[in-house]
Amino acid sequence: MWKENKLYVLTKPLNRGYYFIRYIDTFKYINMKVGDIVDDKVEIFKALADKNRLSILDMLSCGEMCACDIMEGLELSQPTISHHMKILQQAGLVNGEKNGKWMNYSINEEKIDEVCEFIQYITNFKEDCICNRVKGKACSLNEKEE
Secondary structure: OOOOOOEEEEEEEEHHOOEEEEEEEEEHOOOOOHHHHHHHHHHHHHHOOOOOHHHHHHHOOOOOOEHHHHHHHHOHHHHHHHHHHHHHOOOEEEEEEEOEEEEEEOOOOHOOOOOOHHHHHOOOOOOOOOOOHOOOOOOOOOHHHH
C-alpha cells in the first residue's frame, strides 16, 4: 500500500489477527539506479550465502555474544570464526567490540532493517522498473507459435 511516498508492508502476524505494519521509505531509493542499489547489496548477500554465517546471525539474535561462545556453540575453530566474523563485519551485518582479550559481537539492527527494506523495494512494483524497458520487446508468444 502506497501513502506519502512510503510503502507500507504487512509483516509478521501477531495475536488475534493483527499484523505488524512497517513502512519502507521509498525516498531512499528514488534517485538511485537499480544497478547502484544492487551493487551496494551484493556483498551483504554474499555474506549471507554461507550456513555458518547464517548460524552466527541466528546465535546473535539472542543478543551480544563473545567469540568464544560462538566457537563453542558452532563447534568451529577460532580462525574459522574470525574469518566468518570478518566477512559479516565487512558487510555491516555485525558489530564487533573488543573487550580486553575477547571480541564481543552483536547484530547491526540498522543494516538488517536496510536489507529488509531493500528486499521489499526490489520485489514490489516500481514505475521505473527495468522490466518496462523490455516487456514484450525481446520475445512474444506469437513468434513461438510460428
